Amino acid sequence: MLEPRLIFGQIIAYGIFAIVLGYFSNSPAYTYHDPEKALLMVSFSHASQTKEECRRFTQEELAELAPNMRRPMDCPRERVPVYLEITMDDEVVVSNSYSPTGLAKDGSTSIYESIPVKPGKHELVSRMRDSRRKEGFDYTSKITVDLEPRELFVIDFRKELGGFYYK
Amino acid sequence: MSAIKAVLRKGFETIEDLFDRIFGAKNNPFYQLGALGWFYFWIVVVSGIYVYIFFDTGVTQAYKSLEYLTHEQWYAGGVMRSLHRYASDALVVMMMVHMLREFAMDRFRSSRWFAWFTGVPMLWLVFAAGISGYWMIWDQLAQYIAITTAEFLDALPVFGESIARNFVTDAKLSGRFFTLMVFVHIALPLILLFIMWIHIQRHASPKVNPPRTLALGTFAMLLVVSFVKPALSQPPADLNYVPATVNLDWFYMPIYPVLNNVSGVTVWIALVAATVFLMMMPWLPPGKRHPVAVVNLDNCNGCGRCAADCPFSAITMEPRSDGSAYQLEAVVHADHCTSCGICVGSCPTATPFRTKSDLSPGIELPEHQISELRDKTIAASGKMTGNDRIIIYGCDNSLDATDVIDDKTQVLTMPCVGMLPPSFIDYVLSRNLFDGVFLTGCRQGDCNYRLGLKWTDARLAGERDPRLRKRVNADRVSKYWAGLTRHKEFFRKLTAFRKRLAAMGPEQDSGQQGKKTGVADINA
Structure with missing residues (x-):
């Protein structure tokens, strides 16, 4: 059987932990925005x-492109x-x-x-x-x-x- | 770094001394931090399942369902919700103190890096799981953390569209969002549980359950807080207004005020850097590695006691490789071995009585050979006088007892007192090398190598092989697990032991000693 003073000590220890949990679980309140505003x-x-307008490829430019990459217009994507x-x-x-x-x-x-x-x-x-x-x-x-x-x-x-x- | 550790260690040991007096070593919460973490985790899981049964996933229903649970069903649902919150908070406390303590005690480097390394990701998971839970309530706190978290995520250059935009108007928010949050809030703890399991993989007999008394006490404490200060929602979220003032859960949300004042990118960099730093800590600098245990197959009979006693799962029993008639042999996994020597203490061949062959046990620490220990014991005995000659066997992680060395007292240390085979005590007394054997080591309940004291106690009490022989006069054996700080009590116990030996006089019949009281009363 535990001595009364030890039981008391344990209650104090548990009590402190309980108070810490109970308090800091939602306190102190935090104001992040001025309530008056x-x-x-x-x-x-x-x-x-887009940064540049679409333009038609020249025949020379088309000739330089691989056959499967050839398309009439060049449209740069950057905005x-x-x-x-x-x-x-x-x-x-x-x-x-x-x-x-x-x-x-x-x-x-x-x-x-x-x-x-x-x-x-x-x-x-x-x-x-x-x-x-x-x-x-x-x-x-x-x-x-x-x-x-x-x-x-x-x-x-x-x-x-x-x-x-x-x- | 060492100075910080030393200060922290001193602090911990001072508080733990107090808790030892109040709770006793067995129930001292500081020795059960990991186990308490597991305990809180399970409370969170069970209470969370109950709350989930009543939780409704919808923009307005989520809040209403929790209000119903809290106010209409306060005696069950309300308590469960409060337990869910407070156990989660307690889990954070345990986790942080556990980590700080392992750092202070320097139990995270060298072969022990694994638990530390796998523990760091758990920080992210615990915080993420907790925050996702608060998000689901959809009160003003949830509104605040939803927007702030989304803004924080938007700082990462990976999302094309702003996530925070979803919380600007109610129109953009759908009930499916809450379904997603439920999924996140369940998935994260499951991943956490998996990592918790990995975290303890290198620990034999891991402590995942606190002692019953401590568990009941801590559960009662949570229950009392739940009744006295039930977890409540803040006013419902209203995206037309800024909450302005919120009641943060400071265990989970200390970072939010930082997020309101520092750029998201800066916080991400700081958090990632801190995480990497924490994970790398075991190697900054690396701990000193001592030569690991070595198996001597000529003397290993494959009994498996070393594998059973190794606290770090560093030894496995494998099929014999030397053609011996024995079926198994011990195999040491060097990267797990902490060189504590507990395996040596468990080896039945590590007996100093051996005379027909060299004292070379089946398993041995190259730096601390058992034959050396016998030789040192014999050599130390030669200088002693009187009938109260004491040999103190201690460990390298407890107090320095060399102050007491004189013509009646000798001290021999080893990495862990669990390395001392019980047959040494029998040997010392039966050969009349000393009149008494005094064992000391880390403080009770907190062995630096986890199980050294536990196995030593069990071996001396005759509850675990290798047992201390019953013929040993228990009055001539004493122990006090002093740790680093309990000098006064150590000297008091030692003095009392010396007086007892002096009163008993010299041993009359070595090997057939006078009082055979067993080993149950050997505690000083």
Whole structure:
């Protein structure tokens, strides 16, 4: 039979372990986003224009190709980077150029950004360039939003839906 | 590195001394870390199966099913869910302390690299399995870890489409996602179990079950926490809002705050580098390898005791290769052998009484030949005076007892005290080389070579071959498993033993000694 002091010692040891498990299994709380702020999230995947236009092979070039590789058009697969600019109340919050995915840079461009912003009424302007042009934008969209604290406002893009759309 | 080890070892031994007093060596949780890990794993499995029966895989159903289990069925499902969580947390604690302790005790290098090496991938599996479990609840914590984990995975340049995009709006999330998570949450522990099995492959008689008292105590502790502080969900996930503040399970998620503040690529590089470093640790630098045990077929009768006693499965019995009439012979697998010498202690031919032939046993450590041990014992005896002459047989991993060497006391050490054949004790006493034999070694329950003390105790108690002969006067044999730290108690036991010997006077009739009490009461 164990002595009472040893039983007490074991209860203390088990108790300490129990407190450690019970406490650290969900405490202390962790704040990773200011609860007073909303969050703008830009998240979409989009295939930009190819870097070069397709062109017809010349007869000389065709002759140099193996017979089974001969085709009328040469279409380089590499795509241009997507340039995205978002302003909120005329203040730039995103201004980045995003490379296409893939080793040959021929995949879609994936954009995923999150920007904590003050809640309240804001005018958001989203602009994107996805073509070979050097200046200007291919898509522009403007929206007025009224954000609550912690609200997640998503800026998405679907070419088939006409460009930017919001949630 | 050695300084860190020394500090850690000192720390562990100090805490373990306290736990030895409270729990006793047999139930000291620090000597059962691996076994406790297994125990928690099985609690997680059983409680997980119960929770799974009621779990519904759907965007809203997942949360609701767990709420039902927690609140409507709190007495069974709620407790099972809590046990599932707390046993998982306890598993992480055991695993980390186990790893740290093996490092501190330097039991991960040389031939012992295998368990360490296979243990490292388990870290990934345990954390991944735990995190996938939290993901399935689909509360605000799940929402947070889903998005953060997905962003972390997106940092790898292997996914064309962003995974995190799936958690931006509810519209993108389907019930099938939860089916996938259930699959992941079941598959990962199964892989873990397989690696756990591999992890112990080089251990003979692996400890996969803690002693019953410890198991009951720790289970009762988990049960009490489950009732006092049941595992609860946080508010349901809502992808229209950012949870902002979450209650992390810090046992599984300490990396998440890092992920919020450091780039995913940096964290991946750090984690992969840390994993590689951990896996390579047994060779940074490699442990000193001593010549492994060598079988001398002329003296090996194929009895198999060495194979049965080897703690690291380094010996197998194979068909005879020398044409002898014996069927089997011992074969040493050098890469498994730790040169502990326990096999020598088990060999019936390692008896110092042999006179007709050289003392060359069937199995032997080249650096610690048994004939040398006999010669040293005899030589040491010549310098002794009085009727309380003591020879201390100790191990290289316990305290340095050379301080006590004088004209009444001699110390001989070997890699493990399990290397000492019991016949040596009989030999020393029956030849009147010394008046008493005192054995010391690692602390009880924590033999550096796993089974050296266990087999020594069993051999002395006459429970395992080779047994100590019954004719040995038990009052002239004493032992104290001192480890590295218990100097005071060691000297106290030794002094008490010396007084006992002095009171007994010289042995009158060698070989036919006075008091034959068996070996059960040899403990000092």
